[in-house]
Amino acid sequence: MGNSKLYKGSLTTIILxxxxxxxxxxxxxxxxxxxxxxxxxxxxxxxALYPALHKLEAAELLDVEVAKVGNRLRKYYKLTDKGxxxxxxxxxxxxxxxxxxxxxxxxxxxxx
Amino acid sequence: MGNSKLYKGSLTTIILxxxxxxxxxxxxxxxxxxxxxxxxxxxxxxxALYPALHKLEAAELLDVEVAKVGNRLRKYYKLTDKGxxxxxxxxxxxxxxxxxxxxxxxxxxxxx
DNA sequence: ATATATGCATAAGAAAATTATGCATTATAT
DNA sequence: ATATAATGCATAATTTTCTTATGCATATAT
Numbered sequence: 170m171g172n173s174k175l176y177k178g179s180l181t182t183i184i185l186x187x188x189x190x191x192x193x194x195x196x197x198x199x200x201x202x203x204x205x206x207x208x209x210x211x212x213x214x215x216x217a218l219y220p221a222l223h224k225l226e227a228a229e230l231l232d233v234e235v236a237k238v239g240n241r242l243r244k245y246y247k248l249t250d251k252g253x254x255x256x257x258x259x260x261x262x263x264x265x266x267x268x269x270x271x272x273x274x275x276x277x278x279x280x281x
Numbered sequence: 282m283g284n285s286k287l288y289k290g291s292l293t294t295i296i297l298x299x300x301x302x303x304x305x306x307x308x309x310x311x312x313x314x315x316x317x318x319x320x321x322x323x324x325x326x327x328x329a330l331y332p333a334l335h336k337l338e339a340a341e342l343l344d345v346e347v348a349k350v351g352n353r354l355r356k357y358y359k360l361t362d363k364g365x366x367x368x369x370x371x372x373x374x375x376x377x378x379x380x381x382x383x384x385x386x387x388x389x390x391x392x393x
Numbered sequence: 394a395t396a397t398a399t400g401c402a403t404a405a406g407a408a409a410a411t412t413a414t415g416c417a418t419t420a421t422a423t
Numbered sequence: 424a425t426a427t428a429a430t431g432c433a434t435a436a437t438t439t440t441c442t443t444a445t446g447c448a449t450a451t452a453t
Contacts, residue, residue: 282441282442286441289439289441290440292440292441326441326442326443328441328443328444329440329441329442332440333440351449351450352448352449352450353448353449353450354448
């Protein structure tokens with residue numbers, strides 16, 4: 170994914186949030202949207218993305234709908250109700266993670 | 282480590298930053314300091330910490346100094362010059378990671 | 394005396410990525 | 424025209440990083 174190892178573990182959160190925002194998306198579209206939003210800094214690899222989508226589908230957080238565009242196949246994913254709930258959880262976890270990392274890295278903010 | 286998977290990949294950054302701030306620390310001290318700063322939310326496990334310290338030492342980012350306190354052994358770690366440089370890099374990566382995640386997760390902020 | 398805290402370490406396994414493929418269609422540049 | 428890049432899905436082998444479990448040893452509080 171990114172140039173740094175920090176992105177490890179955040180792919181699920183990214184996918185869920187993008188689907189919450191955009192309603193439904195297909196795999197390739199997700200990679201392009203992430204690249205666009207991060208101005209090329211974060212590139213989701215297919216080897217990471219597709220297994221992640223399949224896992225989320227298996228966990229019933231996503232529904233899939235196959236569409237044929239021209240002669241090309243697309244698999245649109247969207248959040249299930251369960252997926253919407255999980256998205257909220259993941260976003261809270263992200264906020265907490267960021268807060269914790271910030272106090273760890275910015276000692277001024279902690280009581281010495 | 283944490284309750285969430287987001288912490289994966291951030292242990293090295295945490296260790297380097299703590300050593301930059303505190304000069305030298307031993308393993309157990311690091312676990313306690315992290316617990317204290319995050320108010321118990323992040324607990325570094327020994328199974329993660331010690332291999333990480335050994336790896337950083339092997340990469341010559343850390344120097345080790347063994348001390349005997351009473352009858353107890355402590356291994357104090359401190360940054361090498363190389364380690365100080367790498368710390369700066371890791372902190373930049375963390376800031377960039379946080380910025381990217383924030384725009385991914387909070388589309389409104391990307392306009393600001 | 395026994396539990397808790399301090400202090401280090403490693404091993405087996407799981408989870409999530411990277412890297413390398415593979416297949417197929419469509420658009421574009423030379 | 425045809426080679427290259429882009430679009431679109433997928434999986435397999437390997438690596439990295441963590442969890443969980445275990446082991447050893449000393450100090451302290453109840």
